[in-house]
Amino acid sequence: MALSSRPPIQRRKSLSEQVYSALRTGILTGELVPGSRLIETQLTEWLKVSRTPLREALRQLQKEGLITADTHGGLRVITISATDAAELYDCRMALEQLSVAGACDHATAAQLTALEDYVMQAEARGSQSPQIKTLLQWLDLDYQFHHLIAESSGNRRLVSLLDQLFDAMALLRIQTLQHNPSVLDIRLEHRQIYEAIAQRDAATATEAVRFHLLASKARVVQEIQSLHLSQ
Secondary structure, three states: OOOOOOOOOOOOOOHHHHHHHHHHHHHHOOOOOOOOEEOHHHHHHHHOOOHHHHHHHHHHHHHOOOEEEOOOOOEEEOOOOHHHHHHHHHHHHHHHHHHHHHHHHHOOHHHHHHHHHHHHHHHHHOOOOOOHHHHHHHHHHHHHHHHHHHHHOOOHHHHHHHHHHHHHHHHHHHHHHOOOHHHHOOHHHHHHHHHHHHOOOHHHHHHHHHHHHHHHHHHHHHHHHHHHHHO
């Protein structure tokens, strides 16, 4: 497991919270790659902390499903299977159809402007070469777009449920994007969703997000299956 320079540890929160945040960021950005073993001695040296806050952070990440115990008792960053991916997308599909329908009723003018801005940013970055920095920017734009739709629905519980899925989805995308950047080619689909919400057309918006997630599910599941076949 090769790690970059130590991420900054801020002391405003408890040390275990800061370690948790640093490790979580490392997982969700792909620096701690799916399937990699988390070795305590390496992590304590990387973060310059003792084992106590590290173990507290690892327990929290394990509860959240971002790391898992292997057959030898060690801990690894979770690897998401094709079955896991399909289940995640099915859950998102159910929740996000509620999300866009709610946004059609409750989105403010400011929220609609912000949604359009996310769409335009994704379209502008679509012409850039697929470097890892660009891929992470695309991932962040994708998250911000869907998260804002959920917020625009006015349903706080829906936002909370979707946030639980988004972490796993980010890990899933990291797992596939580095091999095939076109997996995240969602620019046209996002514009269709935005335009339907802007027109307050719940039926069209619901169908647009359903189509978007079905298409994304097919791309990602196929990519995971291809990766497993090539290994």
